Amino acid sequence: MTTKKKSETPTLNLDWLKSPVTTDNQSKSGIIEDKPKKRRPNLKSLCGVRRYLARCVRLVEQGAMDPRTANSITYMLSTMTKVIELEQLEKKLSALEKEVKRKISNDNVVPMRRVK
Numbered sequence: 768m769t770t771k772k773k774s775e776t777p778t779l780n781l782d783w784l785k786s787p788v789t790t791d792n793q794s795k796s797g798i799i800e801d802k803p804k805k806r807r808p809n810l811k812s813l814c815g816v817r818r819y820l821a822r823c824v825r826l827v828e829q830g831a832m833d834p835r836t837a838n839s840i841t842y843m844l845s846t847m848t849k850v851i852e853l854e855q856l857e858k859k860l861s862a863l864e865k866e867v868k869r870k871i872s873n874d875n876v877v878p879m880r881r882v883k
Contacts, residue, residue, distance in 0.1 A: 813851055816844050 808822070809815035823840050826832035 810844075810847055811851075813848060816847050816851065820844050 808819040810819065820841065823832060823837045827834055827837045
């Protein structure tokens with residue numbers, strides 16, 4: 768579990784303000800409306816990682832993303848995949864250990880003695 772340092776402040780991306788206003792962002796009264804928020808990828812599941820990877824592949828194919836950037840993202844996504852898989856294994860192992868302890872305590876198993 769990671770925690771944010773108090774000294775870190777989030778940065779506000781105002782690049783969209785520099786671009787010329789289109790009719791899509793402007794109402795009939797001339798007031799500029801908020802730009803719709805971009806959907807952030809869900810990287811908490813393997814399915815979300817797979818979808819984001821597929822999106823990067825499409826962007827590279829369309830020429831909208833630099834292949835070097837996609838390579839960096841792919842490396843990070845492979846790391847995320849390993850972390851998610853380890854987390855899933857850890858949960859399964861923990862559940863199995865609890866089940867074994869429960870069965871041992873319910874069965875009142877007496878350890879076997881060595882027969883001479």
